[in-house]
Structures are given as structure tokens and as C-alpha cells.
Amino acid sequence: LSFVxxxxxxxxxxxxxxxxxxxxxxxxxxxxxxxxxxxxxxxAELMFLHAIHHARERLWIASPYFVPDDAVVYALQLAGLRGVDVRILIPDESDSLPVWLAAFSYFEDAGRTGVRFYRYQKGFLHEKVMLIDDVLATVGTANFDNRSFRLNFEITAIVEDRRFTAEVERMFLEDFAVSYEIDPGILQRKPWWFRVGVRLARLSAPVL
Incomplete structure (x- = not known):
């Protein structure tokens, strides 16, 4: 039906x-x-926002591209502030330098509210998965970026099944085991020219 x-x-x-x-x-x-x-x-954005706002214990996200808009960032911050275990898994290696740079601009802002970022080290991460508590999981083609939210044709399956979410949890744990957690203050220790590049990339976020 989606194809039609x-x-x-x-x-x-x-x-x-x-x-x-x-x-x-x-x-x-x-x-x-x-x-x-x-x-x-x-x-797409409304779907993700609804899921983020309803998380009560856990919100784990894996996406090869993480360049969301302010509404999604605020939703993630609110989740962190209400005590949700928010983890975002992104690749350490990227096929897009602007996207890789732009991600640095989110670490500090989101990190202040308890949101944790991880870099996957075992090759390029291309899964687009979200785990909400022990109840729901989403799997699809949509990234956490503006192109998927507004510009691209995407498809996402939302599954409510504890057996399925348990499998998704195991997959995440295996991926976290070969990842490292990012220090929220890492950008401030980078050279000035790197920080300028990050800011320029962030300005391009609406089309990345």
C-alpha cells in the first residue's frame, strides 16, 4: 500500500x-x-516525538545519521530530565563528514539532561531502530534527521511485543559492547577550527 x-x-x-x-x-x-x-x-517526526514523550523507563535509539531539529532535541532532553535512560547509538565512522560534524553540536546540550551518546566502532552502523521501555520497538528506514522527517519517503514498523523488544534489547546490548560512550564536553576540548566546522555543519542541519 505504501508503494502504491x-x-x-x-x-x-x-x-x-x-x-x-x-x-x-x-x-x-x-x-x-x-x-x-x-x-x-x-x-515521521510526529511519530518519533510521540514515542519519545511516552517513554517512562528506557529510550534507546540507533541511527546512522543524527541531525534532528529542536523539537526532537527538546523531547529527548525532557525524557532525560524525567529519569528515562536515554541512549543514542551512532557510528564512529560516517559516510558524510557534515553529518558526522553536526552530531558533535548535540552532545553537550543533550548531555546536560542525562542523554548519553555512544559511537559504534565495529564498522558502519546503518540500523534505524528505537526501543521504548520494554513494550515497543520501531524498525524502519527513517533516520533521526530532517531529511527523514520531512523530505524522504520512509517506512517504519512499530511493534508491540515483549518477545520482539527483548530481541531488540539484546541487539542493542551487543552493539553497546563494541561502542564507547561520548563525553558530553568533548567539543570544548577540540581545536577552534574544528568547533567552527561543527557550527557550520549544524547550520546546515535542515538539509543534512
Whole structure:
């Protein structure tokens, strides 16, 4: 259905011959949400904001690109302030220098409220996963950046199943074991030219 919707948006043509009957598989509760520039609202960002605001004990996020807007940063800070275990896993190696630099600008601000960042060291991290408490997990194509929130066509599965979330937890723990935690004050110890590069990259955040 998501493909059909995107196809019509891009071509203005309907796929008349496509027919299928949905078939239930398993006993997990799940919802698949497709998002993109054709939406009247910023559906992807609203979905993530809703999940962040409802976390009560744990919020673990893995994303290869972390360049969110202020609304998401504030939501993460609020989660940290109410005692939620907020951890954000990003790659130590990046395929985009501006994105890698921009991430440094979030460490200190979010770190003040207890949000913890980790750099994955075993190759390039490309998973886009979020674990909310022991109840929900999301898996999909959306990154934690403005392009995924507003510009790209993305799809995300939200799964409510404790067996599934337990598997996601194990995956996160394995990834944290080969990662290092980032000191929130690391940017202040960098050379001035590095800090300037970070600020310039942050200015480009809306299109990164």
C-alpha cells in the first residue's frame, strides 16, 4: 500500500492491476507507517516525538545519521530530565563528514539532561531502530534527521511485543559492547577550527 501511494504521488497514475488480500502472520501487534513529502503533516517526526514523550523507563535509539531539529532535541532532553535512560547509538565512522560534524553540536546540550551518546566502532552502523521501555520497538528506514522527517519517503514498523523488544534489547546490548560512550564536553576540548566546522555543519542541519 505504501508503494502504491508513493507511485501515485510520483506518477499520478494508479496501479489498477495490483490486488492482494492481507494475511495475518503471528500474534504480535504491529503498525506500519509510511511517511514522506506528500504527507500534509510531518508524520515521521510526529511519530518519533510521540514515542519519545511516552517513554517512562528506557529510550534507546540507533541511527546512522543524527541531525534532528529542536523539537526532537527538546523531547529527548525532557525524557532525560524525567529519569528515562536515554541512549543514542551512532557510528564512529560516517559516510558524510557534515553529518558526522553536526552530531558533535548535540552532545553537550543533550548531555546536560542525562542523554548519553555512544559511537559504534565495529564498522558502519546503518540500523534505524528505537526501543521504548520494554513494550515497543520501531524498525524502519527513517533516520533521526530532517531529511527523514520531512523530505524522504520512509517506512517504519512499530511493534508491540515483549518477545520482539527483548530481541531488540539484546541487539542493542551487543552493539553497546563494541561502542564507547561520548563525553558530553568533548567539543570544548577540540581545536577552534574544528568547533567552527561543527557550527557550520549544524547550520546546515535542515538539509543534512
Amino acid at each position: 501511494e508513493d507511485w501515485f504521488w510520483a506518477t499520478s497514475r494508479k496501479l489498477e492491476s495490483l490486488r492482494w488480500d492481507p494475511v495475518a502472520a503471528g500474534d504480535s501487534s504491529a503498525q506500519v507507517i509510511s511517511t514522506g513529502p506528500a504527507d500534509r503533516l510531518d508524520t
